Amino acid sequence: MKFFTIKRVLILGVIVAAVVCLLPTFTNTWPHKKINLGLDLQGGMHLILEVQSEEAVNAELDRTISQLKLDLKNEKIQHMGIDKASDHKIIAKISGADNKSGVEKLLSDEYAGLEIPSVKNISGGISFTLRLPDKESDSIKKMATEQALETIRNRIDEFGVSEPDIRIQSGNRILLQLPGISDPERAKGLIGKTAQLTFQLVDEQGDVNAALRGKPPVGDEILYQLRKNAGTGNQARTPFLIKKHVELDGSQLTNARVEFDQFQQPQVGIEFSRKGARTFERITGANINKRLAIVLDKNVYSAPNIQDRISGGKAVITGHFTLEEATDLAIALRAGSLPAPVKIIEERTVGPTLGADSVRTGLMSMLVGGALVVLFMVIYYRGAGLIADIALVVNIFLIGGGLAFFGATLTLPGIAGIILTIGMAVDANVIIFERIREELRAGRSPRAAVNAGYDRATLTVMDANVTTLIAAAVLFQFGTGPIKGFAVTLGLGIVASLFTALILSKSIYDMILANKQSDTLSI
Amino acid sequence: MQFIKPGTNIDFMGKRKIGFVFSLILILAGIVSLIIHNGPNYGIDFAGGTLVQVKFPQKVDVSDIRKGLDEIGLKDVSVQGFGEQEANEYLIRTSSDTDALGDQLSDTVSKGLKEATSLEPDIRRVEMVGPQVGKDLKKNALLAIFYSLLFITIYISGRFEQKWTIAGITAGALMAAVYFLSVFNLSMPVLIAAALIVSLVLFWYLQLQYAIGAIVALIHDVTITVGVFSLLNLDFSLQIIAALLTIIGYSLNDTIIVFDRIRENIKGNSDHTMVADLFNRSINETLSRTILTSLTTLVVLLALFLLGGEIIHNFAFAMIIGVVVGTYSSIFIASPLVFMAHRKK
Numbered sequence: 102m103k104f105f106t107i108k109r110v111l112i113l114g115v116i117v118a119a120v121v122c123l124l125p126t127f128t129n130t131w132p133h134k135k136i137n138l139g140l141d142l143q144g145g146m147h148l149i150l151e152v153q154s155e156e157a158v159n160a161e162l163d164r165t166i167s168q169l170k171l172d173l174k175n176e177k178i179q180h181m182g183i184d185k186a187s188d189h190k191i192i193a194k195i196s197g198a199d200n201k202s203g204v205e206k207l208l209s210d211e212y213a214g215l216e217i218p219s220v221k222n223i224s225g226g227i228s229f230t231l232r233l234p235d236k237e238s239d240s241i242k243k244m245a246t247e248q249a250l251e252t253i254r255n256r257i258d259e260f261g262v263s264e265p266d267i268r269i270q271s272g273n274r275i276l277l278q279l280p281g282i283s284d285p286e287r288a289k290g291l292i293g294k295t296a297q298l299t300f301q302l303v304d305e306q307g308d309v310n311a312a313l314r315g316k317p318p319v320g321d322e323i324l325y326q327l328r329k330n331a332g333t334g335n336q337a338r339t340p341f342l343i344k345k346h347v348e349l350d351g352s353q354l355t356n357a358r359v360e361f362d363q364f365q366q367p368q369v370g371i372e373f374s375r376k377g378a379r380t381f382e383r384i385t386g387a388n389i390n391k392r393l394a395i396v397l398d399k400n401v402y403s404a405p406n407i408q409d410r411i412s413g414g415k416a417v418i419t420g421h422f423t424l425e426e427a428t429d430l431a432i433a434l435r436a437g438s439l440p441a442p443v444k445i446i447e448e449r450t451v452g453p454t455l456g457a458d459s460v461r462t463g464l465m466s467m468l469v470g471g472a473l474v475v476l477f478m479v480i481y482y483r484g485a486g487l488i489a490d491i492a493l494v495v496n497i498f499l500i501g502g503g504l505a506f507f508g509a510t511l512t513l514p515g516i517a518g519i520i521l522t523i524g525m526a527v528d529a530n531v532i533i534f535e536r537i538r539e540e541l542r543a544g545r546s547p548r549a550a551v552n553a554g555y556d557r558a559t560l561t562v563m564d565a566n567v568t569t570l571i572a573a574a575v576l577f578q579f580g581t582g583p584i585k586g587f588a589v590t591l592g593l594g595i596v597a598s599l600f601t602a603l604i605l606s607k608s609i610y611d612m613i614l615a616n617k618q619s620d621t622l623s624i
Numbered sequence: 625m626q627f628i629k630p631g632t633n634i635d636f637m638g639k640r641k642i643g644f645v646f647s648l649i650l651i652l653a654g655i656v657s658l659i660i661h662n663g664p665n666y667g668i669d670f671a672g673g674t675l676v677q678v679k680f681p682q683k684v685d686v687s688d689i690r691k692g693l694d695e696i697g698l699k700d701v702s703v704q705g706f707g708e709q710e711a712n713e714y715l716i717r718t719s720s721d722t723d724a725l726g727d728q729l730s731d732t733v734s735k736g737l738k739e740a741t742s743l744e745p746d747i748r749r750v751e752m753v754g755p756q757v758g759k760d761l762k763k764n765a766l767l768a769i770f771y772s773l774l775f776i777t778i779y780i781s782g783r784f785e786q787k788w789t790i791a792g793i794t795a796g797a798l799m800a801a802v803y804f805l806s807v808f809n810l811s812m813p814v815l816i817a818a819a820l821i822v823s824l825v826l827f828w829y830l831q832l833q834y835a836i837g838a839i840v841a842l843i844h845d846v847t848i849t850v851g852v853f854s855l856l857n858l859d860f861s862l863q864i865i866a867a868l869l870t871i872i873g874y875s876l877n878d879t880i881i882v883f884d885r886i887r888e889n890i891k892g893n894s895d896h897t898m899v900a901d902l903f904n905r906s907i908n909e910t911l912s913r914t915i916l917t918s919l920t921t922l923v924v925l926l927a928l929f930l931l932g933g934e935i936i937h938n939f940a941f942a943m944i945i946g947v948v949v950g951t952y953s954s955i956f957i958a959s960p961l962v963f964m965a966h967r968k969k
Contacts (some may be wrong), residue, residue: 446754470927570871
């Protein structure tokens with residue numbers, strides 16, 4: 102009898118491959134794939150952000166309205182108001198019916214991308230209804246999500262998290278997984294900051310108090326400066342009357358970094374591109390002795406008086422920052438602003454101590470459960486039980502190797518899946534062994550009983566395990582994070598147990614029976 | 625060593641009414657509890673809300689924790705011990721909106737608790753699920769269970785009745801119906817329940833006997849497990865859905881062993897007047913492996929339940945209930961139903 106049959110070489114090959122795949126998890130060797138721990142085991146933060154992409158569409162409509170007003174002005178066409186309406190519409194009320202053809206020409210020349218659902222006469226003129234097509238708004242939303250993804254990725258890279266996982270989950274949702282993070286709330290603050298930087302002039306002619314009581318003058322808005330009192334910890338809100346027109350925004354920034362003023366207070370130094378520098382020079386040159394507000398996410402950070410024309414393209418944002426705040430702001434500005442606000446709709450943060458406890462208790466129950474199963478099988482089935490136990494150990498190696506090879510992530514439910522597999526893996530052997538017992542009771546010889554047992558039980562074992570595989574597949578498809586990990590280990594466990602039960606343990610039996618003509622079988 | 629002696633002959637078919645009544649009582653108790661409680665005790669995965677797990681270096685009064693949370697503006701809060709008592713660990717849960725605390729939830733909670741207890745708390749875990757995410761997860765969970773049942777039914781019909789096509793078409797139609805109807809914002813639980821009832825009626829009409837036996841047993845197992853969770857008012861989370869799906873797949877293990885034996889015995893016996901004996905013999909012959917396969921799985925599940933830590937605790941409990949009930953249903957529910965369907969042929 103040749104020892105190295107094709108079957109045995111296959112079995113040994115599979116086992117060696119599994120061990121080779123497992124090694125990198127414990128040592129730094131080829132092929133350098135290891136079992137990744139999920140966030141619930143190593144600690145870290147899992148976030149799902151929803152990009153408010155509707156805001157990006159609204160911003161596009163606002164830009165369209167501004168441009169339309171400018172074009173009408175250039176064409177010397179008067180209007181009675183151009184406003185947004187629901188369902189991505191713009192209502193433009195044009196003065197005088199005689200301007201209809203001029204407006205229509207302008208729209209077809211410059212705004213061909215817009216739909217025109219209706220044109221109707223109104224008192225004093227004509228009302229055009231324009232609409233952003235669905236295809237266009239969908240495209241804007243998609244781009245907003247993708248741009249937000251890129252911006253957030255840049256911020257996280259600067260923050261210094263190792264191996265972050267950042268991707269679009271579906272639609273306008275972004276999935277973030279930050280393993281081993283020590284300051285989750287600072288990371289959240291950084292991620293969620295829209296960081297929309299604008300330079301806007303202060304309206305020093307208008308009356309702030311009157312605006313607060315009623316409505317701000319046309320073209321103005323009220324923004325606040327938030328400042329925390331170092332002593333009391335309370336936050337003071339100072340209102341500013343700001344002109345709505347944005348002179349310059351953050352898109353022209355090339356760099357931002359933390360600096361310190363003469364009193365060693367942190368501040369953020371910013372640099373503009375050449376184009377931005379020229380714009381900044383023009384603005385400051387035209388507004389000497391006026392106040393220019395530096396506005397971030399609708400909050401006034403400072404509003405210094407312009408002393409001179411400022412060339413060189415540099416400015417400073419002050420605001421009683423802590424060093425952390427200044428650092429985070431610089432990171433956010435360097436990475437660029439988010440095209441739309443993002444909202445955290447799901448958060449799961451696990452501290453490192455809990456992750457370690459989970460690993461420990463998981464391994465403990467795995468060892469105890471495994472030991473009990475091993476013991477039970479030996480007691481109940483004796484020699485055959487020992488074979489099943491060998492198959493079980495190989496099974497665990499195969500699962501580990503599979504996890505490493507596929508780069509799958511081990512989660513706490515995933516550990517539960519492995520533990521469950523320990524109990525389920527021997528089931529196939531139980532089915533086979535019971536069948537062998539039946540064949541022995543029917544009077545067959547040990548060798549014939551083993552062969553018949555495996556032959557007849559194989560189909561049953563396959564059928565029994567396919568249904569659990571179906572459940573695992575459905576779980577993988579519908580589950581999230583940790584539950585997916587459970588589905589992976591469950592599925593891997595089933596495949597491995599089929600291999601070890603039907604091929605490996607049969608092979609061991611063949612080796613044993615080939616070497617002796619025993620009249621009895623230890624089962 | 626053997627638990628079941630060869631030649632054991634228990635009259636399962638004759639006693640099937642006892643099993644039916646017992647199951648019906650369990651199912652009704654669960655359903656009544658679900659109705660009274662307006663569904664399972666949904667965790668934040670499905671209901672939305674915020675959950676914070678916190679550990680203190682020594683024992684703390686729950687009232688102090690509550691006072692600290694009240695100071696930072698967190699109302700409508702439940703606080704309960706978590707895990708071993710000497711671990712000094714607590715689970716804080718609130719359904720109120722924590723958006724006001726924004727990015728600083730952990731820090732704020734930590735400060736509030738520190739001031740109230742004079743101890744440094746260790747924030748072990750934070751989970752926040754928005755309301756829309758909770759709804760999505762709930763919908764996905766129900767669909768997962770439904771699809772799982774249908775796919776398995778196709779497989780059973782194909783393997784044991786050689787009716788792949790008809791079972792596949794039926795299941796496909798049901799899936800399409802559920803998909804289209806779900807667009808109309810119907811209540812998902814009601815929709816799934818209706819779809820399952822329709823599928824049973826269709827299977828009966830199409831004479832998919834093994835499929836009926838299998839799917840009724842599975843629905844039985846899931847219903848009882850969910851009912852137990854409702855009766856004990858245990859937290860119902862995503863992990864429980866994972867357990868239910870695993871129960872669906874695993875419970876069928878035993879059912880298939882029995883079905884396989886029934887098929888084998890039918891093949892060797894053309895005398896149909898002895899069907900009851902044939903079914904009884906099949907169950908008795910496979911009783912040993914049915915019990916043993918469940919036993920080995922229960923062993924590891926008990927280890928998980930007792931040693932696996934609190935987070936995985938409810939999952940292990942659900943699995944234990946499911947495996948026990950699943951083993952029972954394979955014997956007392958699935959085969960008797962096939963027997964009854966078979967007899968009407």
